[in-house]
Amino acid sequence: MAILVVAEHDNTSLKDATHKTVTAATKMGGDIDILVAGKGMKSVIAAAAKIDGVRAVIGVEHASLERQLAEAMETVVVGLMGNYDAVLAADTTTHKNYMPRVAAKLDVQQISSITGVESTDTFIRPIYAGNAMATVQSTDSKKVITVRTTAFAAAGESGSASTSDADSGIGALKSEFVGEELTKSDRPELTAAKTVISGGRGMGSGENFKLLEGIADKLGAAMGASRAAVDAGFVPNDWQVGQTGKSVAPQLYIAVGISGAIQHLAGMKDSKVIAAINKDEDAPIFQVADYGLVADLFKALPEFEAELEKAGV
Amino acid sequence: MKVLVPVKRVLDYNVKARVKSDKSGVDLSNVKMSMNPFDEIAVEEAVRLQEAGTATETIVVSIGPAKAQETIRTGLAMGMDRGVHVQTDDDLEPLAIAKMLKAVAEAEGADLIVMGKQAIDNDYGSTGGMLAALLDWPIGSAANSIAIDGGAITVVKEIDGGLQTVKLQMPALVTADLRLNEPRYASLPNIMKAKKKPIEAKTPADLGVDTAPRLKTLKVTEPAAREAGIKVEDAAQLVDKLKNEAGVI
Ligand SMILES: Cc1cc2nc3c(=O)[nH]c(=O)nc-3n(C[C@H](O)[C@H](O)[C@H](O)COP(=O)(O)OP(=O)(O)OC[C@H]3O[C@@H](n4cnc5c(N)ncnc54)[C@H](O)[C@@H]3O)c2cc1C
Ligand SMILES: Cc1cc2nc3c(=O)[nH]c(=O)nc-3n(C[C@H](O)[C@H](O)[C@H](O)COP(=O)(O)OP(=O)(O)OC[C@H]3O[C@@H](n4cnc5c(N)ncnc54)[C@H](O)[C@@H]3O)c2cc1C
Numbered sequence: 087m088a089i090l091v092v093a094e095h096d097n098t099s100l101k102d103a104t105h106k107t108v109t110a111a112t113k114m115g116g117d118i119d120i121l122v123a124g125k126g127m128k129s130v131i132a133a134a135a136k137i138d139g140v141r142a143v144i145g146v147e148h149a150s151l152e153r154q155l156a157e158a159m160e161t162v163v164v165g166l167m168g169n170y171d172a173v174l175a176a177d178t179t180t181h182k183n184y185m186p187r188v189a190a191k192l193d194v195q196q197i198s199s200i201t202g203v204e205s206t207d208t209f210i211r212p213i214y215a216g217n218a219m220a221t222v223q224s225t226d227s228k229k230v231i232t233v234r235t236t237a238f239a240a241a242g243e244s245g246s247a248s249t250s251d252a253d254s255g256i257g258a259l260k261s262e263f264v265g266e267e268l269t270k271s272d273r274p275e276l277t278a279a280k281t282v283i284s285g286g287r288g289m290g291s292g293e294n295f296k297l298l299e300g301i302a303d304k305l306g307a308a309m310g311a312s313r314a315a316v317d318a319g320f321v322p323n324d325w326q327v328g329q330t331g332k333s334v335a336p337q338l339y340i341a342v343g344i345s346g347a348i349q350h351l352a353g354m355k356d357s358k359v360i361a362a363i364n365k366d367e368d369a370p371i372f373q374v375a376d377y378g379l380v381a382d383l384f385k386a387l388p389e390f391e392a393e394l395e396k397a398g399v
Numbered sequence: 400m401k402v403l404v405p406v407k408r409v410l411d412y413n414v415k416a417r418v419k420s421d422k423s424g425v426d427l428s429n430v431k432m433s434m435n436p437f438d439e440i441a442v443e444e445a446v447r448l449q450e451a452g453t454a455t456e457t458i459v460v461s462i463g464p465a466k467a468q469e470t471i472r473t474g475l476a477m478g479m480d481r482g483v484h485v486q487t488d489d490d491l492e493p494l495a496i497a498k499m500l501k502a503v504a505e506a507e508g509a510d511l512i513v514m515g516k517q518a519i520d521n522d523y524g525s526t527g528g529m530l531a532a533l534l535d536w537p538i539g540s541a542a543n544s545i546a547i548d549g550g551a552i553t554v555v556k557e558i559d560g561g562l563q564t565v566k567l568q569m570p571a572l573v574t575a576d577l578r579l580n581e582p583r584y585a586s587l588p589n590i591m592k593a594k595k596k597p598i599e600a601k602t603p604a605d606l607g608v609d610t611a612p613r614l615k616t617l618k619v620t621e622p623a624a625r626e627a628g629i630k631v632e633d634a635a636q637l638v639d640k641l642k643n644e645a646g647v648i
Contacts, residue, residue: 186528
């Protein structure tokens with residue numbers, strides 16, 4: 087069995103999601119190679135070669151791969167699949183964008199967002215916003231799989247895989263990159279952070295999210311939000327946690343002014359410890375919270391920050 | 400310009416899915432079913448394109464059991480021109496759905512397909528990408544806004560780091576994210592009008608598509624349940640618990 091793992095990176099640094107995807111691949115067993123598709127991504131190739139359990143790293147460079155355009159990625163991955171039995175990638179927006187294209191071109195059914203590997207052809211995946219877990223067996227000869235990275239630990243970095251380059255095979259494309267507006271932040275990435283503090287509609291305004299910032303600073307936390315807070319324009323779209331946003335599973339998740347709708351819970355209920363602050367004692371979030379504080383957030387947040395200070399956090 | 404919108408009938412988003420006791424799947428008997436919320440957004444976008452004079456015809460298509468007609472009617476009541484219903488009682492996977500949608504898109508001569516980025520039941524999020532690849536069309540996934548200019552469509556996409564803009568040559572496929580628009584409610588007169596709009600009936604065999612499943616569902620189980628914890632008195636106690644009991648700060 088030979089498995090291709092597609093790296094998650096930004097041409098400069100390799101993302102942790104790659105290490106987690108390798109762990110999922112390791113559970114299937116066999117030879118694991120990593121594809122680094124990008125532009126000017128030498129440092130990424132070097133980093134990928136250090137991941138434990140990897141046989142080889144293949145670099146493919148092309149202008150259209152700088153932003154990993156869907157059509158371009160399809161061409162590269164499909165081109166390599168003659169040598170592989172399976173391709174795995176993290177279920178981030180980058181890979182969700184082209185993996186279905188790869189599956190369709192190979193005429194196989196993609197298995198999306200797996201959270202468990204039972205064998206080389208059998209996988210566990212959440213359905214219905216995580217309210218049910220399906221165990222599915224693929225009868226396709228090649229497997230196309232996206233991985234819910236929060237469900238897998240990161241592979242270590244003491245390996246030394248070989249590296250090589252391959253041609254992209256990319257021809258004329260019907261799409262082009264125009265621009266990007268990335269949310270700037272010095273905080274840890276939402277999906278990789280050990281602590282996440284999220285605000286909901288109860289925050290009342292974008293301005294009020296400042297109340298969470300001091301706490302996030304103290305805890306080294308990433309900041310997230312409910313869909314309602316994003317829709318209301320309080321915070322950027324990439325903060326959304328939930329079934330249709332990001333899945334997170336930090337050591338500590340703090341939900342503030344969030345009611346706990348099933349779609350929100352789907353994205354955070356695998357957190358190790360959940361704390362919630364909500365003025366409504368019947369809010370569904372308290373049914374999953376380890377520690378619930380029934381209080382007005384405008385009073386509770388400044389107190390919480392002061393208590394953290396006192397406790398030397 | 401012809402716009403095609405595929406819509407799926409799913410368990411209503413307000414209903415909590417219950418796993419069947421024999422672990423064969425989720426119990427869908429006697430529960431409220433609705434149009435997949437992302438598909439409502441796709442329908443809304445198509446109707447707006449028509450209202451703006453950009454689209455000349457809007458077609459709503461659904462693949463599913465007889466009841467999927469209700470979902471098509473919802474799209475018609477929101478303003479779509481006509482419907483196509485591919486009737487099947489089989490549980491079809493996105494690959495089979497995408498193959499059938501390709502056949503419909505080609506028969507209709509669609510210039511633009513707008514669909515949901517994911518269906519909230521099976522959460523595969525793969526039908527759009529598969530369909531685009533089968534048609535050899537470019538894709539704009541998770542659209543936050545779109546603008547059509549001549550033979551090109553500019554799509555602002557929601558990505559993990561923020562927003563990204565791509566320009567696609569038409570014909571093209573766009574999948575809708577939550578913030579593309581706010582779908583309208585169908586008015587009573589429009590619901591009445593929709594009853595008279597035509598829905599063409601087809602079968603998977605008419606479309607000449609092999610729908611054999613590639614995945615076997617071995618079982619469907621409940622996720623590990625989380626127990627409710629305790630309520631703390633105040634912020635001081637919360638900090639104490641997080642630090643000294645849970646050890647997470
Ligand atoms: C297709 C679809 C996809 C969706 N995907 C997602 C998703 O990915 N993520 C997501 O989060 N949601 C998602 N949703 C939306 C979800 O159903 C809820 O509407 C949303 O999560 C509610 O956000 P909220 O908890 O912030 O707001 P609300 O439900 O309005 O809750 C606000 C809470 O704040 C509390 N509050 C108000 N004021 C205060 C105060 N002063 N002090 C303390 N507490 C206060 C209230 O008691 C209340 O519990 C989706 C919905 C659909 C239909
Ligand atoms: C393991 C398994 C179990 C299943 N169990 C069930 C079940 O219990 N009940 C059931 O009803 N179905 C079931 N199906 C069929 C399934 O719901 C879908 O029709 C198919 O898998 C599409 O997946 P999705 O809806 O998650 O696709 P996604 O790729 O998430 O859907 C994206 C978009 O594709 C379009 N689309 C998807 N399906 C259709 C459609 N049928 N007609 C028109 N447009 C569509 C919509 O625009 C939608 O927003 C099952 C399939 C599998 C593989």
